[in-house]
Amino acid sequence: MPSLTCMTWDPATAAAVRPDRPVVVVGAGPVGMTAAATLAHEGLPVVIVELHPEPRPDWRASTFHAATLELLESIEITDQMHAEGLVVPTYQFRDRVEGLVAEFDFRLLADETRYPYRLQLNQQHLVRMLFDRLQQDPGVQLRFGTRLTGLRVAGDGPVLELEGPDGHTELAASYVIGADGPRSAVRNAVGVPFEGFTYPERFAITSTSVDLQQLLPDLGHVNYVADPEEWLFILRTPEAWRVVWPVPPELSAEEAGDPDRLQRQLQRVAPCEPGYPVIDHQVYNVHQRVAAAMRVGPVLLAGDAAHINSPIGGVGLNSGIHDAMDAARRLGRIARGEADVEAELATYDRVRRTVALEYVQADTQRNTDRLRERDDAVRRQHQDDMRAIAADPQRARAYIRRVSLLESVQRFGIGRPPAELQEEALR
Known part of the structure; x- marks a missing residue:
């Protein structure tokens, strides 16, 4: 397990983001690759560190919601995703014995999003698309087949200890984004508890x-x-x-x-x-867990490294992509000298943990409990509730806005400056 030493980082003396102190993204799944692509779009030098020797063909997550598709427009990948994906405007709640209970139609949101549907596309295809692109970007270095073995943070920034094809090396960074999954070496290195439970x-x-x-x-x-x-x-x-x-x-x-x-x-x-x-x-x-902190000094956690949840609802991958883009936009402002470092990083931690707890964890837990409920009276009540929501266009619209993550993005934005969020909170 990688170790952390000398956590004395001072944002006032932090190293500038430059080619010899890039932003390092640990983990090359869909969240890590999205973070790297967004950082590259912001003009920042990036190094991707990935344990496996090549992108992994993981079939697990496959749903992209409206809010996520809108965000991915900024890195110009949505057209390619649509060329390979399947547009699904409706989804159903069913009972195994009684059949259809309620159907929800994302087209109710056609007046507020360009994507009033779920796009079904296995996550490895997004990884492949971004991998192909980033291979051609001179500002991005891909270090596959490389393990994080240590992480130390001094006054000017993090230094990663790596074991890879070239043996043991060290890599100085300005910031680190840990997007290396539920067993995150980065999260373990910075000593952040992963709070919650396992089913x-x-x-x-x-x-x-x-x-x-x-x-x-x-x-x-x-x-x-x-x-x-x-x-x-x-x-x-x-x-x-x-x-x-x-x-x-x-x-x-x-x-x-x-x-x-x-x-x-x-x-x-x-x-x-x-x-x-x-x-x-x-x-x-399957777990319901959220990291006790999503930021320690210049180290940020994103995706499954920061929060894991039941797949019932299809929001884990989406919220992880939101983490990645939120972090990258903030680091872009920091690198350009447009932002207060501590305020930006503290806001990332507060906002993304709030979304993980109040939306991702709450909704996926409720969805899972609804499917496996054993009490017949409670099951009947769930069915009645879902039928009533689906039958009322206003309630159905509000429900779909939440499950598509449009509500959380409208509430907090992605990478919104701290001052804007503070002003809104005071209104």
């Missing part, structure tokens, strides 16, 4: 080429299916249909992935006589 059950995600809408004609492209024994999350991506279900704690990953068991579970979703070809299958632990 007793794990989640399994299984992808198949069978078109589930041919078997269940009223199925939407995105479906949250409540059931007290085995809830489901079913969604369409450009490559495949994906089904998420809970794995009991006593079941091993090998048992959960047994081909016969997978077939039985998929057949219970919808009978398919020829059987289901399985393209991909993963079992993973």
Whole structure:
């Protein structure tokens, strides 16, 4: 585990952002790559440090919401994403026995966003697009196959100790963005607790080429299916249909992935006589955790390094991208001498933790509890509530604004200067 030493950084004497003191982004997943691309767009020198030797083909997250697509316009990647992605304007809440409960239509927001829908696109495609671009950028250095082994911070900035293809090296930085996932080496190095809990059950995600809408004609492209024994999350991506279900704690990953068991579970979703070809299958632990701080001195945490949550709602990836762009915009102002360093970094910590706690954690926990509720009376009440919201255009609009993260972005902005947020709070 990397260690932190000499945490004596002083923003008044911090090193300027320059080629010999770049911003270092640790982690080259979708959040890290977005941070690097946004920093490069701001004209800052960037080094990306990634443990794996090449971009990882991770199938896990696949939803991009309206607020995120609007933000990604600033780095000119949304057209390419749309060329490969699937536009989904509606999603459904369903009951495994009773079928459709309520359907929500993002087109209710057509007057306030250019993207009144969810874009389904597996996250590795965004990583690939940005990787291809950043390889060509002379201001960006990609250091794949490199492990962070130590981090020390002196008065003028951080120094990272790295182990990679060239052996042991040190890299002086002006700022560090830790976007290296839930086991974040950066977060551990700066000693920030990861507060929260882990669900007793794990989640399994299984992808198949069978078109589930041919078997269940009223199925939407995105479906949250409540059931007290085995809830489901079913969604369409450009490559495949994906089904998420809970794995009991006593079941091993090998048992959960047994081909016969997978077939039985998929057949219970919808009978398919020829059987289901399985393209991909993963079992993973699920947590609700938020870092006790998202900034320590010149070190910022973003994405899964800062907060992890249930995937029910599709906001983890999106909020991580918001972290990345918020951090990059603030560092851009700092590098240009347009901002007070301490005020900007403190605002990043306060705003992004607030969003993680009040929106991401709160909503995903509520969504997950709704799907797995065992009390029949409570389940009926949830169904009635969802039907009532969907039937009322004003309530449905407010609901969709929140789940698409438009509400949180309107409330806090992304990278808004501290003075603007303070003025608004005083109104």
